[in-house]
Amino acid sequence: MSTPPETTRLPDPVATGTGQHGSESRATTQDRASGDAALLRVTGLRKTYRLGRVDVPVLHGVDIEFGRGEWIAILGASGSGKSTLLHLIGGLDRPDKPGNGKPRATIRFNARDVASFSHAELDRYRCRDVGFVFQFYHLLPELTVTDNVLLGAMIRHGRFGYMAKRADLRKAAADLLGAFGLKSRLRHKPSQLSGGERQRVAIARALINDPTLLLADEPTGNLDRKTGAAILDVLAEIRRERGQTMLMVTHDPEIAARADRIVELVDGRVVEASG
Amino acid sequence: MYHALLTRRYLTSKVMPLLASLAVVLCTAMVLITWSVMGGFLMNLTQAGRSLIGDVRIAWPSVGFPHYDDLIERLEADPEVAGAAPLIETFGMITLLENKTEGVLIRGVEGESFARVTTYADTLWWKPLAEPMKKDTEREDVRLEPTDHDLLERLYKDGLSLSEIDRETGQRESALVLGIEVGGWNMRTDWGGYYPRVQFINGSDGSSEVQNLFMPAGGELTVLVVPLDSRGRPMEARTAKLPVANEFESGLYDIDRKTVLMDLKALQRMLRMHEVKRAVRSGDEVSSPLDGFFEDAEPAPEREVVVAPARVTAVLVRQADSDDSSAMDLDAFREHCRAIYAEFAAAHPDVPDAGSIGVETWEDANRMMIEAVKKETGLVLIIFTFISITAVFLVFAIFWAMISEKTKDIGVLRALGASRMGVAWLWLRYGLAIGVVGSVGGGLLAWAIVTNINEIHEGIAASGAWLGQTLTGVPWNWYIWDPKVYVFKEIPHSIEPWKAATVLIFGLLSCLFGALVPAARAARMHPVKALRFE
Ligand SMILES: Nc1ncnc2c1ncn2[C@@H]1O[C@H](COP(=O)(O)OP(=O)(O)O)[C@@H](O)[C@H]1O
Ligand SMILES: [Mg+2]
Numbered sequence: 013m014s015t016p017p018e019t020t021r022l023p024d025p026v027a028t029g030t031g032q033h034g035s036e037s038r039a040t041t042q043d044r045a046s047g048d049a050a051l052l053r054v055t056g057l058r059k060t061y062r063l064g065r066v067d068v069p070v071l072h073g074v075d076i077e078f079g080r081g082e083w084i085a086i087l088g089a090s091g092s093g094k095s096t097l098l099h100l101i102g103g104l105d106r107p108d109k110p111g112n113g114k115p116r117a118t119i120r121f122n123a124r125d126v127a128s129f130s131h132a133e134l135d136r137y138r139c140r141d142v143g144f145v146f147q148f149y150h151l152l153p154e155l156t157v158t159d160n161v162l163l164g165a166m167i168r169h170g171r172f173g174y175m176a177k178r179a180d181l182r183k184a185a186a187d188l189l190g191a192f193g194l195k196s197r198l199r200h201k202p203s204q205l206s207g208g209e210r211q212r213v214a215i216a217r218a219l220i221n222d223p224t225l226l227l228a229d230e231p232t233g234n235l236d237r238k239t240g241a242a243i244l245d246v247l248a249e250i251r252r253e254r255g256q257t258m259l260m261v262t263h264d265p266e267i268a269a270r271a272d273r274i275v276e277l278v279d280g281r282v283v284e285a286s287g
Numbered sequence: 288m289y290h291a292l293l294t295r296r297y298l299t300s301k302v303m304p305l306l307a308s309l310a311v312v313l314c315t316a317m318v319l320i321t322w323s324v325m326g327g328f329l330m331n332l333t334q335a336g337r338s339l340i341g342d343v344r345i346a347w348p349s350v351g352f353p354h355y356d357d358l359i360e361r362l363e364a365d366p367e368v369a370g371a372a373p374l375i376e377t378f379g380m381i382t383l384l385e386n387k388t389e390g391v392l393i394r395g396v397e398g399e400s401f402a403r404v405t406t407y408a409d410t411l412w413w414k415p416l417a418e419p420m421k422k423d424t425e426r427e428d429v430r431l432e433p434t435d436h437d438l439l440e441r442l443y444k445d446g447l448s449l450s451e452i453d454r455e456t457g458q459r460e461s462a463l464v465l466g467i468e469v470g471g472w473n474m475r476t477d478w479g480g481y482y483p484r485v486q487f488i489n490g491s492d493g494s495s496e497v498q499n500l501f502m503p504a505g506g507e508l509t510v511l512v513v514p515l516d517s518r519g520r521p522m523e524a525r526t527a528k529l530p531v532a533n534e535f536e537s538g539l540y541d542i543d544r545k546t547v548l549m550d551l552k553a554l555q556r557m558l559r560m561h562e563v564k565r566a567v568r569s570g571d572e573v574s575s576p577l578d579g580f581f582e583d584a585e586p587a588p589e590r591e592v593v594v595a596p597a598r599v600t601a602v603l604v605r606q607a608d609s610d611d612s613s614a615m616d617l618d619a620f621r622e623h624c625r626a627i628y629a630e631f632a633a634a635h636p637d638v639p640d641a642g643s644i645g646v647e648t649w650e651d652a653n654r655m656m657i658e659a660v661k662k663e664t665g666l667v668l669i670i671f672t673f674i675s676i677t678a679v680f681l682v683f684a685i686f687w688a689m690i691s692e693k694t695k696d697i698g699v700l701r702a703l704g705a706s707r708m709g710v711a712w713l714w715l716r717y718g719l720a721i722g723v724v725g726s727v728g729g730g731l732l733a734w735a736i737v738t739n740i741n742e743i744h745e746g747i748a749a750s751g752a753w754l755g756q757t758l759t760g761v762p763w764n765w766y767i768w769d770p771k772v773y774v775f776k777e778i779p780h781s782i783e784p785w786k787a788a789t790v791l792i793f794g795l796l797s798c799l800f801g802a803l804v805p806a807a808r809a810a811r812m813h814p815v816k817a818l819r820f821e
Binding site: 099102104105131132135136137138139140144146150152154155159163164166167168171217 | 289290291292293296297300301695696698699700701702703704705706707709813814815818
């Protein structure tokens, strides 16, 4: 997939301070495919749900590794555990505890193990290192487009920090939304936007804290083909402009084809599909 | 920061939280109005009970005790005491117009000292008035008549001295001051005042004469009392015919209906408690069953004359006003008075000792009423509890529903990095916001209603009268607190700041409390489950 020449430049969100876990540091493990330092390395990831007294194993030991700046698509049938995997990587859920001969799962992110993070560390990780984009946008209906985008920044900086950076952050949000063609919609409520516009707001929200990793769970799943393609264009642009590492989940091979690399989730394990 | 933003947005874009705030407004206002008005009424009642007692009463009922002048002197020498007044309390009968005789409490007082120790002067009804009473919008009060000013001024002075000038002899003689409801010749008006009744007398020639039943303007009543001997046994009843100098209104119906004030000296004479010179056989005990009847006894050369000092049944004491906080509380003042009495008793062998004399505060004397006030406080507490529980449940139910509705939002916030505490605080803060809006709104509503309660009351009564007149031809009485009914002359219309503060804090805490469990539920929500929630 070739990169088209110069298009609109995406603005950089406000400098994010020093708190980020070593965004400059290099991971130690080497990526098999590219030889680049791996940003994320998942080994032996298992997740079992309990339905009453029955154990429902969903992930049976997922091993996956990808490098900084990669766009990976995870392809899998509905119910194969794609969302589960994304939630675990994003620190929204925890993998199974080791035991019964099963080894401990690790989710190495920049050489730190997300799987052994404390609650506070997980909150911080989700806030600064990860940006989520959901299939159903999940915008807060009471907030304006701008406030929705700023939500992550408010959570990150706290009351006084946010007040201090308020003007800069508002400008950053406006620039992001402007780059996504939503300049005239800043004060609108989500209910006044179309599906494609809502998803673009959600992507802007995920990017406000300049995360290392963007996690998108079927970002086009709720949109028609044409609108979905436009969203993929937006993602491609982000990828090109910012070198953003992106993990995108989809059940549609055609959509997965837009990514650099496709891995398939089959029977709770990852199968490399293409390079 | 997101807390403030979301609280504001949730609060202004949803109907439910507005309803919750409104409910808290109504609860808060209701409690505050009830407490202020009810507390005000009861406060009026207790103050009325105090008006003719003073602060402390030193009493030895029935027989009374002598040398009270010395006791009063000792009391008044004390810097804690503002004044002291002698008093006799006894039961007797009074024959009113149309030979209606009734049992009454007769109190013998010295006008001057009594007015110094109690608020007697204020309770005297017939006196010139410059401004009408609050509800007397038509200025119907006869006391406002400029032409009667001199008469009323004279009546007021007569009332203060419990005497009046006899029309025939021109001498000042003792007179009665009746509770305003005793005589039955005054009509209580709609505005809570009194109007003398008039009587139409038809002459034999067909003419008709209007006669005023205004007693203080002339006429005498018969008073009957039973003196006791020094051992407390009743002697022959005594009667006296006395004019009426004035009437008093203490504000307590029972007192105003059943109390007659009389000049102390006159009552002492009737009760044989005045100073008498007695002849006793030397060596005899001073008291004998025939005490007071020595005039009838045969004079004997070996008898000598001794003076039996005048007696009273009580001394009323008023505490010195003091604006510094070091002032004694009422109970301490009572014990202080008891100590002064003890010194007095030590100097006089013929008075009851300090251990047996009755020394009580006006609060002790009005125990029944004070107890009622205390019960009222308890009642308010119960109402508080119930209304608070209602508010707690209201907020709880609304928050529970809102958190179910906002599950996705909670999931999103967690995905964006909000902590559990952050989410809990969001809802607690939200509860607090509803509490602040609700209780401040309720406080303002209560203030607006209570400060205008008399006008609102009049408005309700007027609309009732109008509606009744139009619908049935007879005006309806929609007075909730009819000034014709005794205590309700004026509705208390002030809110004490500490009551307002208490109610506001209660309202706030209720909301916070109601939000507590839903907030905990929101905090414990698993972010993935919240996001997957349909
Ligand atoms: N909380 C849960 N309890 C039980 N089963 C669950 C739960 N969440 C997901 N599952 C099951 O796990 C499987 C994987 O779900 P999911 O990760 O959403 O799949 P995908 O995103 O690939 O469609 C599904 O079969 C689903 O029913
Ligand atoms: Mg899914």
